[in-house]
Amino acid sequence: MDYKETLLMPKTEFPMRGNLPNKEPKRQEQWEEANLYEKSLERTKGRPLFVLHDGPPYANGDLHIGHALNKILKDFITRYKSMTGYHAPYIPGWDTHGLPIETALTKNKKVKRKEMSVAEFRQLCAEYALGQVDSQRTQFKQLGVRGDWDNPYITLTKDYEAAQIKVFGEMAKKGYIYKGLKPVYWSPSSESALAEAEIEYQDKRSASIYVAFEVRDGKDLFDGGEKFIIWTTTPWTIPANLGISLHPDLEYNVVEANGEKYVLAHALLEDVAEELGWENVKVVKSFKGQEAERVVARHPFYDRDSLVMLGEHVTTDAGTGCVHTAPGHGEDDFYVSKKYGIEAFCPVDDKGVFTEEAPGFEGLFYDAANKVVTEKLEEVGSLLKMSFITHSYPHDWRTKKPTIFRATAQWFASIKDFRQDILSEIKEVNWYPNWGETRLYNMVRDREDWCISRQRAWGVPIPVFYGEDGTPIITDETVNHVSELFKEHGSNVWFEREAEDLLPEGFTSEHSPNGKFTKETDIMDVWFDSGSSHEGVLMNREDHRRPADIYLEGSDQYRGWFNSSLSTAVAVTGKAPYKTIISHGFVLDGNGRKMSKSLGNVIVPSKVQKQLGSDILRLWVASVDYQSDVRISNDILKQTSEAYRKIRNTFRFLLANLADFNPATDAVAEHELEEVDRYMLHRLQQLLSDVRESYEKYEYAPIFHQIHNFCAVDLSSFYLDFAKDVLYIEAADNKRRRSIQTGYYEVLTTLVKLLTPIIPHTTDEVWEYIPGAEAESVQLTDIPEPREIAGMDALAPRWDHFMNVRDDVLKALEEARNDKVIGKSLEAKITIVPKDEETNEVLTNMEHLHQFLIVSEAVLSESNASAKEYKFVDVAVEKHPGEKCERCWVASETVGEDHDHPELCSRCATVVKEHYTA
Numbered sequence: 001m002d003y004k005e006t007l008l009m010p011k012t013e014f015p016m017r018g019n020l021p022n023k024e025p026k027r028q029e030q031w032e033e034a035n036l037y038e039k040s041l042e043r044t045k046g047r048p049l050f051v052l053h054d055g056p057p058y059a060n061g062d063l064h065i066g067h068a069l070n071k072i073l074k075d076f077i078t079r080y081k082s083m084t085g086y087h088a089p090y091i092p093g094w095d096t097h098g099l100p101i102e103t104a105l106t107k108n109k110k111v112k113r114k115e116m117s118v119a120e121f122r123q124l125c126a127e128y129a130l131g132q133v134d135s136q137r138t139q140f141k142q143l144g145v146r147g148d149w150d151n152p153y154i155t156l157t158k159d160y161e162a163a164q165i166k167v168f169g170e171m172a173k174k175g176y177i178y179k180g181l182k183p184v185y186w187s188p189s190s191e192s193a194l195a196e197a198e199i200e201y202q203d204k205r206s207a208s209i210y211v212a213f214e215v216r217d218g219k220d221l222f223d224g225g226e227k228f229i230i231w232t233t234t235p236w237t238i239p240a241n242l243g244i245s246l247h248p249d250l251e252y253n254v255v256e257a258n259g260e261k262y263v264l265a266h267a268l269l270e271d272v273a274e275e276l277g278w279e280n281v282k283v284v285k286s287f288k289g290q291e292a293e294r295v296v297a298r299h300p301f302y303d304r305d306s307l308v309m310l311g312e313h314v315t316t317d318a319g320t321g322c323v324h325t326a327p328g329h330g331e332d333d334f335y336v337s338k339k340y341g342i343e344a345f346c347p348v349d350d351k352g353v354f355t356e357e358a359p360g361f362e363g364l365f366y367d368a369a370n371k372v373v374t375e376k377l378e379e380v381g382s383l384l385k386m387s388f389i390t391h392s393y394p395h396d397w398r399t400k401k402p403t404i405f406r407a408t409a410q411w412f413a414s415i416k417d418f419r420q421d422i423l424s425e426i427k428e429v430n431w432y433p434n435w436g437e438t439r440l441y442n443m444v445r446d447r448e449d450w451c452i453s454r455q456r457a458w459g460v461p462i463p464v465f466y467g468e469d470g471t472p473i474i475t476d477e478t479v480n481h482v483s484e485l486f487k488e489h490g491s492n493v494w495f496e497r498e499a500e501d502l503l504p505e506g507f508t509s510e511h512s513p514n515g516k517f518t519k520e521t522d523i524m525d526v527w528f529d530s531g532s533s534h535e536g537v538l539m540n541r542e543d544h545r546r547p548a549d550i551y552l553e554g555s556d557q558y559r560g561w562f563n564s565s566l567s568t569a570v571a572v573t574g575k576a577p578y579k580t581i582i583s584h585g586f587v588l589d590g591n592g593r594k595m596s597k598s599l600g601n602v603i604v605p606s607k608v609q610k611q612l613g614s615d616i617l618r619l620w621v622a623s624v625d626y627q628s629d630v631r632i633s634n635d636i637l638k639q640t641s642e643a644y645r646k647i648r649n650t651f652r653f654l655l656a657n658l659a660d661f662n663p664a665t666d667a668v669a670e671h672e673l674e675e676v677d678r679y680m681l682h683r684l685q686q687l688l689s690d691v692r693e694s695y696e697k698y699e700y701a702p703i704f705h706q707i708h709n710f711c712a713v714d715l716s717s718f719y720l721d722f723a724k725d726v727l728y729i730e731a732a733d734n735k736r737r738r739s740i741q742t743g744y745y746e747v748l749t750t751l752v753k754l755l756t757p758i759i760p761h762t763t764d765e766v767w768e769y770i771p772g773a774e775a776e777s778v779q780l781t782d783i784p785e786p787r788e789i790a791g792m793d794a795l796a797p798r799w800d801h802f803m804n805v806r807d808d809v810l811k812a813l814e815e816a817r818n819d820k821v822i823g824k825s826l827e828a829k830i831t832i833v834p835k836d837e838e839t840n841e842v843l844t845n846m847e848h849l850h851q852f853l854i855v856s857e858a859v860l861s862e863s864n865a866s867a868k869e870y871k872f873v874d875v876a877v878e879k880h881p882g883e884k885c886e887r888c889w890v891a892s893e894t895v896g897e898d899h900d901h902p903e904l905c906s907r908c909a910t911v912v913k914e915h916y917t918a
Contacts, residue, residue, distance in 0.1 A: 003887040003904070006916045007728045008737075010656030014769045018648055020613020024761045028141060031764075036777055037146050040082050041089055041543075043780055050086035052077050053538060053548035053578065054147075055561045056093035056155060056530050059132040060100045063139045065587045065595070065632060066554060068605040072621045073584060073700075074552055075145045079757035080695045083783045089543040090147035092140065093533065096129035096156040097459040098526040099190050099398050104128060118457050119495040125458040126156055126492075139606060144614045144760055146779075153537045155529045161460050162487035163536035164529060168463060169479030170572045176414050177452075179464075179472055181344055183327070183334050184451045186406035187396035188352025188366070192455045193410050194396060194403060198527075204393035204402060206233040207370050210276060210320070210384040211377055212262070213244060213306055217296035221287060226254055226261045228297055228308070229272065229384065231319035234329070236369040238377065239358040242342050243307040243325035244297060245333075246289035247314035250321055254285040263292075265321020272320055276385055289314075294340075300382035302359075311336040328407035344407035350455060352404060366404060411453035411462055411522065418571055419444060425566065425576040432582040432698055433627045439558050440566070440581075450567065452525045459523030461494040465503060466518045467511020477504050494519070531564025534577035547575060552582040582698055584626040590633025603632050612641060615759040619644050622700040622758045643708050644762075647755070650711040651766045653720055654748040657727050661741040663772040668735070668742045671790045676852065677743035679799040680719050682789040683710075684747055689786040691754050700758070707755065715747070718803075722852050729888045729908065731915045749773070753783045798842050801872075802852075805832075805839055808870035809853050815868070816877035826889055829857040829881070831864045833874040843873075856880040856891035887912070 031037070052074055057067055074090070081088035105111040105124055113121055137149055153160060171177050185194040212227040228244050246252065251266040257278040264272055266286065273281050295308040306325075313332040314323050327337035328346030337344070347357035354361040354369060360376065361369050377383035394403045415422070422444050431437040453462055463482040465473040481504040485493050494502065499517040508515070538546040546569070553561055562581055569577035588594060589601040596602065608617045620640045624630040670678070687710050694702040723740045730737045748770060756763040756778050767778040775781045809832070813825050822828045830853065834840035843849060843860055850858040857880055867874035880891035885905035896902045898909035900917075 001901075001912075001916075003908075003912070006887065006912050008660065008730075008732060009728055010653065011659040012652060012656040012769060014652050014655045014766065016649065016652055018613060018615070018644070018762065020615055020761065021610050023765070024144070024609070024614050025142070027761050027764060028144065031146075031777075034776065036779060037148065039776070040146070040779055041087065044082050044087040047085055047087040049543065049545065050078075050081045050088040051538070051544055051548040052081075052088070052090060052550045052552065053533065053544075054091060054093045054153075055551060055553040055557060056095040056153070056533065057136065058098070058100065059094045059096045059129045059136065059154075060104060061132070063136060063605050065603050065605055067136075067140075068143055068617060069584060069587055069621055069626065069630070070552070070554060071140055071145045072143055072618050073582075073626060075143075075147075075618075076622070076695075076700060076757045077550065077552070077698065079146060079760065079779070080783070083753065083756065083779075083781065084692070084695075085782070087543070091151070091153055091537060091541060091544070092137070092145075092147050092149060093153040093530075093537065094129075094133045094136070094155065095526060095530050096126075096133065096154055097523070097529055099192070099456060099458075101125050101129055101132075102456060102458045117495070119492050121457055122492050122495060129156060130154075142609055142614060143605065144618060146760075153533065153541070155460075155526075155533075155536075156490075158487050158490045159540060160533075160536040161491045162483045163540055164460055164524070164532040165463050165479060165483040165486055167532040167535050167568050167572055168524070168528070169474070169476065169483070171413060171568070172474045172479065173476065174418075174571065176417055176571055177411065177474065178414060179409060179411050181407055181409045182412075182449075183329055183331050183344065183346075183405040183407045184410055185394060185403045186350070186352075186408070187399065187401070187403045188350075189399040189401040190396055190456070191350050193408065193451050193453060198397050198525075199394045199403065200397040201392045202395045202400070203390050204395075205388055205390050206393070207235050207374060207386055208233050208389045209235050209374060209377070209386045210272070211238065211300060211324070212260075212382045212384055213297040213300060215263075215295060216298040216305065219292075219295050221291055221295060222254070222263075226263050228263045228322045229320045230322050230324035232324045233389065234370075235373040235377075236366045237324070237326045237329045238300065238373050239302070239354070239361055239369075240326035240328050240345055240347055241299060241306055241324055242304075242327055242345055243309050243333075243337060243340070245309050245311040245314050245323040245325045245336050246292055247312065247321065248288070248290040248293075248310040250289045250314065250316065252287055252289055252292065252321065253283045254287075256282040256284055263322065265316055267316040268319065268321050301376050301380050307340060307342065309336050309340050329405045331405065334407060346407040348404070348406055350408075367402070410451050411464075411520075412449040413452050413528075413567065413571070415444070415447045415450050415567060419447065421574060422566060422570045425570055429576055429578065430580040432580065436555075436558065436581055436583055440562060443559060443563060444566075450525075450564075452528050453522040454525055456523055459526060460491050460529055462520045462522050462524055463494075464520040465499055466520070467509050468514060468516050469511050471511040472520075473509055473511060473517070478507070525564075527560060527564035528568065530561050531568045534565055534569045535572065538577065546573070546577055548578050550580045550582060551578040552584070555583045555585055557583065582627075585629035588629055588631050590631055590636055592629075592631060601633075603634075603637075608637065612637060613761070615761050616641055616644055618758055618760075619704065623704040625701050643704070644759070646708060646716075647711055647759075648762065650715055650720070651748065651752070651762075654744050655766070655769050657723075657744055658741055658748070658771055660732055661738075661745060661771055663742075663745055666733075666738050666741065667745065668739045672739075673742060674736055674739040675795055675799070675847075676719075677739045678789050678791065679795060680714065680743050681746060682792045682796055682799075683714050684750055685786045685789060687714075688750060688754065688784065692783065692786070695757070703754075703758070707751065711751075718806075718852075719743070719747075722854050725851050725854075725888060725890070729911065731911050745771075750784060752778055753781060756783075798845075801838060801842050802846060805843065805872045806853060808873050809875055811870060812868060812875035812877050813855070821877055822879055825854045826856055826884075827879055827891060828855040829859070829878050829891075830855050831859045831861050831867060831876040831878075833861050833864050833867050833876075835872055835874065839872050856882065 078088045078090045106113050215222045215226045253266045292308050297306040299306050325333045327334045328344040347355050352366045354364050356362050426441050499519040534546050538544045565577050691703050726736050752763045752766050763778050816822050864876045867876040882891040882893040883895040884891050886903040887908040892905035894906035901909040
């Protein structure tokens with residue numbers, strides 16, 4: 001008789017290999033055809049609403065690994081919430097205006113911008129942006145991200161733009177919007193003003209110069225011939241100099257050096273003397289800064305005054321304590337000059353080129369002018385020293401090129417007018433990680449105004465009209481009318497019609513008695529676009545509300561979307577648009593370096609999908625501490641694949657051992673389960689509780705480790721291992737066998753549900769093979785709540801202790817294997833000597849002890865001379881004297897006792913006779 005035929009070996013068609021790159025696209029098609037997202041919403045209707053509001057990625061280019069990290073994290077949250085008692089819709093969004101799209105058309109697509117109207121160019125921008133949206137949408141769906149992909153929000157749509165205009169109008173109505181001339185970050189490469197959020201700092205090499213300004217009118221403080229020394233790293237701003245700023249309370253000296261008299265701060269005298277190579281410096285006079293107020297110096301090379309002013313911004317951190325002041329090129333300069341009635345003077349145009357207002361430099365690009373200016377200073381004898389330094393300098397974050405400060409007329413949102421309200425709201429928000437609160441608080445605390453106008457074509461127009469006298473017109477009537485026009489025609493109507501055709505019918509204004517109006521040509525900062533999404537999406541979409549439960553983005557969005565959303569929402573509603581902010585770090589390579597094409601260390605999501613599968617990428621996201629910067633590399637993904645294989649093989653083993661199990665008829669009632677099965681269900685409830693807690697805290701790395709550990713330790717090396725001797729060997733309906741299968745079934749369904757937010761392609765596949773699984777997809781089920789398992793108060797401590805004792809026995813078996821006493825553990829007979837009463841009691845009452853330890857025989861003894869000492873027990877291991885049973889491979893002295901089946905032990909002989917003999 002072939003005894004193999006009498007074994008109940010595992011059977012399943014669930015494949016060992018995931019083959020994810022080939023299977024996932026087909027599964028995604030199935031989800032789409034089955035309307036799984038819509039079904040998940042239908043199933044949860046009436047439950048409490050949970051809103052994760054998507055921050056819009058920019059619609060330009062293929063997805064990078066940071067996009068994948070971001071969207072997958074969001075998917076974890078919405079999937080988990082919909083499986084734990086919430087109605088959790090997800091509306092993806094896209095940011096579609098701004099310079100990169102203009103650049104893509106003019107540079108990459110060779111569009112001749114100047115040969116068409118603004119409206120025609122904008123139409124091409126819109127078409128390009130929507131094409132990018134389609135491409136990115138496909139790539140996001142390939143990551144397994146579930147959402148309303150057919151109805152995303154897009155910042156260029158009519159309804160969204162109309163809502164944005166309302167936000168602008170509401171802010172204007174409250175007096176927060178104004179137009180003013182002041183220096184702003186200006187990007188010559190973009191030919192536009194920038195907000196602080198669009199600035200990043202990079203190292204730049206600059207000339208460092210010390211320049212002498214001779215006193216023209218000393219106001220009884222100076223005798224004549226003295227020279228103020230200023231220090232600057234922007235020589236090109238000298239042509240725009242209109243003053244010198246001193247601190248009112250600082251002590252200043254007039255010193256004699258090299259036959260000249262110089263003025264500088266006393267605290268910096270030593271440093272400057274060393275820098276300029278002075279020897280035998282003599283202090284001629286000392287005075288407080290305030291005494292020099294309104295002294296007049298002479299510009300080094302123009303016949304122009306340079307007024308001495310007092311400013312609190314002057315420090316002794318560097319320089320000379322006498323600050324070169326060009327009100328057209330610096331914020332502090334602008335404000336201090338304004339107090340003295342000096343208007344901003346900006347002889348540089350929007351391309352960064354000097355105008356005729358700077359004689360001798362006209363036509364020069366500002367950076368090229370640095371050399372010419374220093375040569376001029378040297379020529380007139382005012383340049384005391386020039387060297388070069390490398391320092392952190394503001395750059396345009398889009399073009400990566402240096403910016404300048406340039407005074408121009410711009411539209412501003414006055415943050416300082418409602419700053420306290422914003423700061424109060426920041427304290428009401430939940431922050432993950434908690435340092436996010438401090439970071440945003442400090443940004444807002446120091447913020448004065450937000451420059452919201454841009455001198456570009458592709459964006460939402462600033463809805464302002466001007467009367468004949470140049471007065472801006474922003475009224476409820478005009479703003480509402482423009483909003484309705486945008487809702488009907490889109491914002492291109494602003495560029496297609498004349499001002500009078502955009503105004504409400506019969507509109508009149510005291511500023512244009514002749515009915516002649518003009519319109520603003522600037523557009524809004526793109527951060528105003530996306531920052532208005534709380535109005536355009538949360539208040540305009542069914543199943544959404546303001547405030548959202550969560551905004552989740554990269555840590556760069558503290559200065560970006562988190563900030564602009566908060567500013568506009570507090571301005572309009574007095575409240576933050578979100579209850580919780582979660583931020584994630586950047587993705588670096590395996591060595592912690594930034595990814596770049598030149599280094600060849602870029603990992604592209606689409607490539608990972610094609611080589612390994614999206615579930616591997618998703619599992620990697622779950623494995624990292626995403627709130628800090630994270631690392632990814634081929635080696636790291638290989639490790640993730642190994643972990644995935646362990647989980648998949650666990651699923652396969654469980655399925656294979658449930659092949660003949662019908663949960664409706666074969667399940668054993670909980671109170672009748674074997675102790676070990678109840679204990680394993682108790683361990684499962686602990687895992688369930690821990691994992692749910694981690695999900696609730698938006699922490700996924702613990703989930704990855706907890707589940708992987710449960711599969712490797714609790715299941716693989718114990719529950720799945722010892723149970724083979726029951727599952728394969730006993731008769732199909734044996735009570736112990738059905739008890740284990742009942743345990744396996746709950747373990748399997750619970751693990752599959754717990755992992756569905758993370759690896760949905762795989763868990764959906766597993767679900768198809770689970771006997772008795774009624775729901776169409778595991779995504780249409782709920783993750784169970786942890787429960788108390790019957791009798792565990794008494795049993796759990798006993799079994800916990802047994803697992804510690806088992807560790808001792810496993811060590812003993814391993815040592816015996818190394819010493820060649822035994823081969824496989826089933827060859828062993830062990831003698832266990834408990835070291836204490838608790839251990840003795842646990843082991844004495846343990847039925848099937850040899851099975852749990854996977855040996856052929858386990859004997860308890862009060863002593864054994866050859867036993868080795870371990871923590872809880874002493875253990876002696878010997879080769880079992882009995883013969884190996886051909887069917888169960890257990891060594892037993894009963895082999896040969898049955899005449900019909902002499903190759904079998906008595907247990908196997910009984911099973912074969914009762915169930916397999918005709």
